[in-house]
Structure formats: C-alpha cells, structure tokens
Amino acid sequence: DAGVIQSPRHEVTEMGQEVTLRCKPISGHDYLFWYRQTMMRGLELLIYFNNNVPIDDSGMPEDRFSAKMPNASFSTLKIQPSEPRDSAVYFCASSLSGARGNTEAFFGQGTRLTVV
C-alpha cells in the first residue's frame, strides 16, 4: 500500500490567497484526521471524519478553515483567506476501526505551508 498521500508537499502563498491541501487516505481506512504542527502549539487536531462524515471540528481555528471529504479516498483542507499565522506543517492521517478499538493512525508526509 502506498500509505497516506498528501499534496502538495510544499506550498508558498501570499497572504489573502486561497490554499487547498489534499489527502488520499489508506484504502479501506474509515477514519481520516487533519493535524497541524507548529513550534508554538505542537501537534494539534483540526478535524476528523468517520466514513466521510465530520465528527469533531472543534480544532478548526476559525471560519477561514474548511474541510471536506467527498468520498472515502479523498479529503481537502481549505484556507481562505490565508494569513501568515497559518504557516505550519499540515498532516493528514488515517486509521481503521474494528474490534481492536482505537487503532493507530498512519500519517502522510505532511504539507509545509508558508504564507508570506
């Protein structure tokens, strides 16, 4: 399996522009997570989905952030308009539910976003 695939790997954009991050989870996984990593706040959950339905979006910073999962193999995280404080590494992860309970999440390579 190719693992969780994120694109782009790096994104540099100007303040005010729209940014879209993409994620393809591991095939068969029914949970998908978006995390953000910064020096100041560490790794923090933004939102997660189960079977394409958003379950917890309490970590989404503000209305400028939105996430969608139109099908089981694709999710997007959009920032509009972007601001310099959004600069961070954004990780997508997926996991599989089942009799084992809360299973481990597998992470993508991350997207390093720089807003100038």
Next chain:
Amino acid sequence: AQKVTQAQTEISVVEKEDVTLDCVYETRDTTYYLFWYKQPPSGELVFLIRRNSFDEQNEISGRYSWNFQKSTSSFNFTITASQVVDSAVYFCALSEAGTGRRALTFGSGTRLQVQP
C-alpha cells in the same frame, strides 16, 4: 479532558548509551490507548507502538522497550544501545475509547540527539 506531558524537551546522549523518554498522561476514561510516534529529521510521523489501558505488560521490540504503569499514569520508552539513526523527535499520544473520540492527543515531544 485528556492531557499528555513529556517533560523532557531535549535529551542528548552518546551512541551506545541507554536512554529513557518519559510520558505522563491524564484521562478520566477507563478505556484508553497510548501510542508512541517517531518524527525523524525528514519530518514524517512514524508509528512505533500502541497499548490499551487493560494491558500493562511491558513490551520489547529489538532495542526498544516500553514500560506502562497505570499506577503512575506513565508510559515510558527506553532505547537500549542508542544509535545515531535514533536521533528524532519522539511523541507520546493518547486516545480515549469511552468518549468515542478517536483522535490522538499528543505530548509536546522529546528531541533525542544521539552523538557518534
């Protein structure tokens, strides 16, 4: 609310030394899961181990071992005979089963530097 504390911000050792990374967690849930992830300089997050709250058996995998103690709410990670390739940031994480919240709560990480 759940919380994970990794009090050691950075540890530096010389190759072949043993090193223990500390993790203390807080949760009100009786069923929960603990994880360790490694983040090498390349930036990806690599899953190392998962334990559930009912299994306090220590685990050994090669040079890695984990000590889970519910009495002290700790899940410590020991690397025996450290190698330069072990240099990375290590994260401890928690997810709760009782609340149904699948997402991981991460500690702030411990940066391990193994000097040759």
